[in-house]
Amino acid sequence: MKTLRITAVALFILVITTGAFATGRQETAETGPRQAELRVFMSFPRFQEQFEDYYEQFSRKILQEQGIDVQVRLEMPQAEQANQILKARLASNDAPDVYTLHAIADIPTFYRAGYLADLSDEPFVANLFDGVRTTVTYDGRVVALPLESLSWGYLYNRDIFADLGLEPPRTITEMEAVIAALDDANVTPFLLAFQESWIPQLMMALSLGGVVNSQAPDFVERMNEGRGSYADVAQVFEIIDLIMANGSDRPFEVGSASGSADFANGVAAMWVQGPWMAESILSANPQMSFGVAPLPVSNDPSAAMINLATSTSLAVTPQSREKSLALDLLSYVLDPADSPPLFESLKFNPVAPFHDYEVFPWIQEAMTWVADGHAYLDLSLPGAVTDETAKLLQSYYVGDVTREQIITRLDRTWQRALVAAQ
Numbered sequence: 001m002k003t004l005r006i007t008a009v010a011l012f013i014l015v016i017t018t019g020a021f022a023t024g025r026q027e028t029a030e031t032g033p034r035q036a037e038l039r040v041f042m043s044f045p046r047f048q049e050q051f052e053d054y055y056e057q058f059s060r061k062i063l064q065e066q067g068i069d070v071q072v073r074l075e076m077p078q079a080e081q082a083n084q085i086l087k088a089r090l091a092s093n094d095a096p097d098v099y100t101l102h103a104i105a106d107i108p109t110f111y112r113a114g115y116l117a118d119l120s121d122e123p124f125v126a127n128l129f130d131g132v133r134t135t136v137t138y139d140g141r142v143v144a145l146p147l148e149s150l151s152w153g154y155l156y157n158r159d160i161f162a163d164l165g166l167e168p169p170r171t172i173t174e175m176e177a178v179i180a181a182l183d184d185a186n187v188t189p190f191l192l193a194f195q196e197s198w199i200p201q202l203m204m205a206l207s208l209g210g211v212v213n214s215q216a217p218d219f220v221e222r223m224n225e226g227r228g229s230y231a232d233v234a235q236v237f238e239i240i241d242l243i244m245a246n247g248s249d250r251p252f253e254v255g256s257a258s259g260s261a262d263f264a265n266g267v268a269a270m271w272v273q274g275p276w277m278a279e280s281i282l283s284a285n286p287q288m289s290f291g292v293a294p295l296p297v298s299n300d301p302s303a304a305m306i307n308l309a310t311s312t313s314l315a316v317t318p319q320s321r322e323k324s325l326a327l328d329l330l331s332y333v334l335d336p337a338d339s340p341p342l343f344e345s346l347k348f349n350p351v352a353p354f355h356d357y358e359v360f361p362w363i364q365e366a367m368t369w370v371a372d373g374h375a376y377l378d379l380s381l382p383g384a385v386t387d388e389t390a391k392l393l394q395s396y397y398v399g400d401v402t403r404e405q406i407i408t409r410l411d412r413t414w415q416r417a418l419v420a421a422q
Contacts, residue, residue, distance in 0.1 A: 033063060036070040036322055038329060041089070041096035043082035043312065046256070046280050047346055048074070054342050058332045062325065070325055079256075080196045080390070083383065090115045090317070097320040098329055103146060103310040105383045107138050109421060110315070116143040117316040122327060124334040127352040135310035144313035145330050149349040151292070151366035151375070152274040153206060153306050155281075158289040160187060160269045168293035170301035172238060179246050182269050190243045191268035192251035193259030194397060197390035203243060203272050204389050205379075206295040206307060207236040213376040214303035220379055223414050230407040237403050239297050243272060244397055251397065256280065264288045275362050276311075278347040292366040294374055306369045309378030310351075382417035385410060 042051065055072040062070050075096070077085055082100075089095050090113070101110060110116050119125060120142045125133065128146065136144040156168060164185055169175040179189045194200050211233045212219045222228030248254070248268050257280060263271045264285035275292055282288060294304040314333060316326045333339060336354045343350065344357040359367075369375060388410060395401045401409075 033067045033069045036068050036325055038070060038072045038098065038322055038325055039096040040072055040074050040329070041082075041086055041099040042074065042076050042314075043079045043086075043100050045076040045078060046277075048076050050342065050345055051076075054333075054338075055329070057338060058329055061332065062328065068325070070322075072329070078196065080198045083387065095317045095319065097322055097326040098314060098316055100147070100312050101144065101315055102383070103135050103144060103313045104378045104380050105386055107136070107143060107313075108380070109383060111138050111143055112421060114318065115315070117318040117320075117323070117327075119143060119145065119316065119327075119330065122331055124331045124352075127334060127336070127354070129351060129353070132310055132351045136313055144315045145333060146310040146313045146351050147333070147346075147348060148276060148310065148312045149351045150274065150276070150309045150311055151306050151349065151363065151370055152276075152309070153292050153294045153366065153369070154270055154272045155263065155275070155277075155290050155362075156270045156293055157263070157266060157268075158291050160266065161291075168291070169296050170294075170304045171296050171299045172242070173299055175239070175242060175296050179242070183246075188246075188248050188268040189270060190247040191254075191259060191263050191271040191273075192244070192247035192397075193254040193256065193262075193271075193273075194251035194394055195253060195255035195258075197394055199256060199259070199273065200393040200397070201386060201390035202274065203240045204236060204393060205386075206272065207239050207297050208233060209307050209376055209379055210295060210297035210303050210305050211235045212379060213305060214298065214300060220381070223411075224418065226415060226418070230410045234403065234407065235298060239295060240393070240396075252394075260284055263290075275347070275360075275366070278360065278362065279345075290362060292362045294369055302374070304374065306366050306375040307378055308370065308375050311378075382414055382421075384417040384420075385414050388413040 040055070044051065052074060055074060059070050059072060062068050086099055101107065107116070118141045124145060125142050132146050132149050133142065136142055136146050161167070164181055166178055166181060169178050182189045215235065216232050219228055219233055248262070254262065256277065259271065259273070260277050260280035261284040262268070264281045272295065281290065294306050296304045314330055316323065316330060320326045334352055340355050340357050343355055347360060349359070349363060350357070392401055392406045392409060396406060
């Protein structure tokens with residue numbers, strides 16, 4: 001009996017001292033896997049369905065492999081509002097765990113502000129094409145995952161051009177001839193969609209790139225040193241004026257979605273918009289055949305060039321409460337098995353060797369220009385300058401500002417951005 005009493009006491013002590021073990025098993029069975037939440041902020045409202053589906057796959061994968069029930073809360077504001085909302089969140093205690101940013105325009109500023117986690121050791125980095133990896137590297141560190149690797153110019157309706165025997169123009173004079181031929185055929189030359197300010201801003205992005213790389217290669221350097229001015233590249237207004245004078249009516253009633261539908265259905269022959277709108281265009285008209293061509297900026301044909309860029313990319317907030325899961329999500333966006341269908345559905349360029357899907361005709365056309373040497377790397381401008389340009393070009397269309405006023409305000413905005421970054 002004595003032995004039995006000792007054993008019972010010992011067993012009782014064992015249960016008491018390790019009681020959490022038995023109780024813990026019971027609580028786990030009752031409460032299920034650990035709950036987690038990732039807040040993801042993306043400026044991609046037109047791709048919301050694709051990313052929602054993909055993040056659901058991620059959640060199932062994490063539950064199966066790590067036993068964590070993670071809920072991805074996806075927020076997708078309109079593109080023209082996203083940057084302002086994001087900056088306010090990052091500057092407060094309401095920063096998302098994962099967010100999109102523009103690789104060229106935002107990385108330097110966001111890095112200096114401490115908003116970018118170092119991703120250099122993450123598995124996806126080794127899979128990136130070298131040229132793409134460079135565009136998301138700053139201060140020797142990879143700080144973002146590239147989504148959109150772009151080769152872009154303006155879009156044109158292949159069928160309209162073919163029916164009228166037209167080729168994409170390389171000079172301002174050739175563009176004027178194309179416009180005249182389109183007018184004679186009762187076809188509106190350019191689609192104008194100015195409801196969202198980022199769309200008219202694209203005219204400046206393309207024209208500035210062509211003018212800088214053909215006439216003022218040190219423009220950005222001089223602006224950053226306080227020695228330059230937009231007056232040095234005023235040539236950009238020649239093509240902008242030509243587009244605005246030969247565009248569709250009521251542009252402020254047309255945004256990206258309605259603009260895609262209008263372009264897809266032949267409302268105009270050309271649209272200064274990027275191939276990132278391909279999904280929206282083809283949704284409106286699956287039979288639409290469009291091409292990508294470099295925008296003329298002068299009567300020098302070599303100045304018409306394709307823009308090479310990595311634009312929208314994904315970053316992780318260093319202070320994320322679920323940083324490990326946030327990094328897992330980022331790596332899953334470049335999962336060798338699951339990411340190729342995603343990138344193909346988004347109609348994005350491949351960014352890794354396992355993105356071996358067939359690219360689309362407009363990508364092939366753009367890359368033909370690149371292969372022939374008619375391309376430049378996207379300019380690195382302060383984000384505030386891009387935002388100001390967007391607003392000013394809307395005002396320029398209705399005559400509220402002049403060229404000279406735009407030049408003065410962009411010069412001032414650039415210098416203020418430099419001071420703010422110090």
